[in-house]
Amino acid sequence: MGEVTRPDDFLIARNPDEASTLPYLLLIPVGDRGIVLKARDTWPGATKVYCHRGEGWPDDPEIIETVPVRSVSRRGAAIDLVLERTRKNRSQFVITRARGREVIFWQSRLTAKQARPQVALPTARAHGEVLDIVVDSGEKYAYGFGHQQATTSKRKLPIGDYAVFDDDHLVAVVERKSMGDLTGSLMNGRLNYALAELSGQFRAAVVVEASYSQVFKQEFAAGSVIAEAVAEAQIRFPAVPIVFCDNRKLAEEWAYRWLGAALHEWRQRQGTDVVVATIAPGPEASPKQIRVWAAARGLDVPAKGRIPKAVREAWERRND
CATH class of the missing domain: 3.40.50.10130 (Rossmann fold)
Structure with a gap:
C-alpha cells in the first residue's frame, strides 16, 4: 500500500486483499492525506455499512467510482460528506468504540430515516413533575x-x-x-x-x-x-x-x-x-363474639339465629 496526496474527489476502489471480508476501499478527502477505509458496500442504503480503517491506498488501485465532493467536514465523532450528484449524495461516517476497539459505520439519510420512526415526542411532564x-x-x-x-x-x-x-x-x-x-x-x-x-x-x-x-x-x-x-x-x-x-x-x-x-x-x-399500618381493620367479629359483648352490656340478643339489627349497629358504634 502506498501513500497518497489528499484528493479532491471521493474515491471507491476494489480492495486488493481478496481474503478480506470488506471488498471495497474508500478514500475520504479530509485531513492532509485523506482517510482510507475498508467497506462492506459502495453506499449505505436502508442499513449502515460497516467500515474499518485501511492500512493505506494501493499503488495501482482498481477504481470503481470517482465522485466530486461538494463539502466534507469533521464534527467530533462524525464525518459529513456531500457529493456533487443528484442522488445518493449525502452520507455520514460515524466513528465509535465497541469492546475497546474502533468501529466505523457509514450511513445515509435513508439509513437514518429507517432508524427514526415518524413520531412526535410528547413534552408533558413525567407523572406531573419536573x-x-x-x-x-x-x-x-x-x-x-x-x-x-x-x-x-x-x-x-x-x-x-x-x-x-x-x-x-x-x-x-x-x-x-x-x-x-x-x-x-x-x-x-x-x-x-x-x-x-x-x-x-x-x-x-x-x-x-x-x-x-x-x-x-x-x-x-x-x-x-x-x-x-x-x-x-x-x-x-x-x-x-x-x-x-x-x-x-x-x-x-x-x-x-x-x-x-x-x-x-x-x-x-x-x-x-x-x-396501612395505622388504619387497616382487623378481622371481622364472629356472631359469638357479638353475643358475648351484647350480653355483658345487658342488650337483648337471642342465643341462636340472626343478631338483631339494633345490636349489630351498637357493636359497630362501640368505639365511637
Missing part, C-alpha cells in the same frame, strides 16, 4: 433531556448511567447501551455482573439505543447467539428489563418516562405503607 435526573459523571455523550421537562446534575453514581433519588435514597437507575456495547458486554459476561448489581435496586432497567432487529445484523457475532444471550439474561434477572428502542432519541424519552414512573411508584408505596 424530574431531577442525576447523570453519572463517567457517562460519555450523555442524554441532556432537553426535550423533556427535567433538570440534570452530574456526579458519580454507584451504579448505572441515569438515576432519580428521593432525598438521598437511590430509587431507580437506567443503564444505557448502544447495540455494540450490548453485544460486547453480553459476549464477555460483563452485563451479567451489571444486571446482578442492578437487581438490588428498587427499580432498574437497561435501555438499548437500537431496535431488536439489530441483534441479527451484527458483524462480529451471530444473531442467534446474541438473541440467546439476551433471553438468558432476562430469565436470570427478571427484575431488570432490557428494553430496545429504535434510536437514541426514543431511548432518551423512554428513560425519562420510566424514571418518572419509578419515582411516582416509590412515593406512593412510602405513603401507602403508613396508611
Whole structure:
C-alpha cells in the first residue's frame, strides 16, 4: 500500500486483499492525506455499512467510482460528506468504540430515516413533575433531556448511567447501551455482573439505543447467539428489563418516562405503607363474639339465629 496526496474527489476502489471480508476501499478527502477505509458496500442504503480503517491506498488501485465532493467536514465523532450528484449524495461516517476497539459505520439519510420512526415526542411532564435526573459523571455523550421537562446534575453514581433519588435514597437507575456495547458486554459476561448489581435496586432497567432487529445484523457475532444471550439474561434477572428502542432519541424519552414512573411508584408505596399500618381493620367479629359483648352490656340478643339489627349497629358504634 502506498501513500497518497489528499484528493479532491471521493474515491471507491476494489480492495486488493481478496481474503478480506470488506471488498471495497474508500478514500475520504479530509485531513492532509485523506482517510482510507475498508467497506462492506459502495453506499449505505436502508442499513449502515460497516467500515474499518485501511492500512493505506494501493499503488495501482482498481477504481470503481470517482465522485466530486461538494463539502466534507469533521464534527467530533462524525464525518459529513456531500457529493456533487443528484442522488445518493449525502452520507455520514460515524466513528465509535465497541469492546475497546474502533468501529466505523457509514450511513445515509435513508439509513437514518429507517432508524427514526415518524413520531412526535410528547413534552408533558413525567407523572406531573419536573424530574431531577442525576447523570453519572463517567457517562460519555450523555442524554441532556432537553426535550423533556427535567433538570440534570452530574456526579458519580454507584451504579448505572441515569438515576432519580428521593432525598438521598437511590430509587431507580437506567443503564444505557448502544447495540455494540450490548453485544460486547453480553459476549464477555460483563452485563451479567451489571444486571446482578442492578437487581438490588428498587427499580432498574437497561435501555438499548437500537431496535431488536439489530441483534441479527451484527458483524462480529451471530444473531442467534446474541438473541440467546439476551433471553438468558432476562430469565436470570427478571427484575431488570432490557428494553430496545429504535434510536437514541426514543431511548432518551423512554428513560425519562420510566424514571418518572419509578419515582411516582416509590412515593406512593412510602405513603401507602403508613396508611396501612395505622388504619387497616382487623378481622371481622364472629356472631359469638357479638353475643358475648351484647350480653355483658345487658342488650337483648337471642342465643341462636340472626343478631338483631339494633345490636349489630351498637357493636359497630362501640368505639365511637
